[in-house]
Amino acid sequence: MNEIIMQNILSPVVLFFLLGIIAAIFKSDLKFPNGLSEALSIYLLMAIGIKGGIELSHYEIHSVIAPVLGALLLGIIIPLITIFVLKLLKMDLKNSIGLAATYGSISIVTYGAAITFLDKNGTSYEGFMNALVVLMESPAILVSLLLLKIIESKQDVSVFPSQSMGIISRYSSLLDKEVLRESIFGKSILLLVGSLIIGLILGERAVPMVKPLFMDLYNSILILFLLNMGLIAGQRLPEVKKHGIKLLLFGLLMPLLFGSLGVMIGELVGLSLGGVTLMGVLAGSASYIAAPAALKTSVPEANPSIYLGLALGVTFPFNLIIGIPVYYELAKWIH
16 A cells, blocks of 8 residues: 555656645745636546547447446535535534535546556556546536525425435425526536537547547646646645644545545446546545536635635645545455
8 A cells, every 4th residue: 555655646746746735835936827727727628528428439328327327326425425524513504515515526637647547557447437527527516506505495404315316306496597507517517528528429530639639648738737736735725724623634534435435336336446446536536626616606605715725735635645546445455
């Protein structure tokens, strides 16, 4: 285990991320132009989406139904567990919803780093895992916002996973158009879903055109993005510390709980070792793109320094350095 963790720490993507954190801590004048930062985000979203669509085109629908259902189940269960834990920690409602949406959704960059980790270890995984990234991006956001509407309507909030689908159906009318628009047609989900569909329609015909940019250069551009994420995460660390040790422990321990849950569900739906690992990574990660974009409009009272600070300043580096190898070892043990 120690060898795997050290191997992950000494990979270029992690080292450049740590370089960004160091630059932020020591207040270096290093910074990325806003336009470049936005362009890198768009690139990663398109790259993962189109690669997922191309890979998904190789599979029959019946072979991906179980993994898809497993991914959707995680998107429903994780926000419910998060709300329950935060209630025990006496967190206020709006910030609890913000963290439920953030931790229920996924980190595309953590997923990309996990793919690099698996490739380095020679571990194969199902090509349609990229498609599951798209599927796990929005359900948790919708579930979290639904829970907010339910709680605010003074209905029964003692929600368990087995009841969640019925409650979603019952209260779907509570969602307004703006919530739906931000959750489904926000930049992240639109690019992921759109690129996935394009890749699915074109299949292998798209490879000659997209390979030079979206496949060959992917890992190199991921390094640039992680350097920028390191700068942002380093700036967010003081904000997280202001909210006490309980919140810090939440950002460190919940990924392990959710990642373990993802590994178990990945095994139950019949994924390979690499697929089980990636399911754990997705479940254990936290969103800092799609969820914050939706929360900014739908739950403006939620404090971004809490949900974004934890996701970027604590959970993201934890997963990048320790979480990915832990999920891999857990997947090996279960598989």
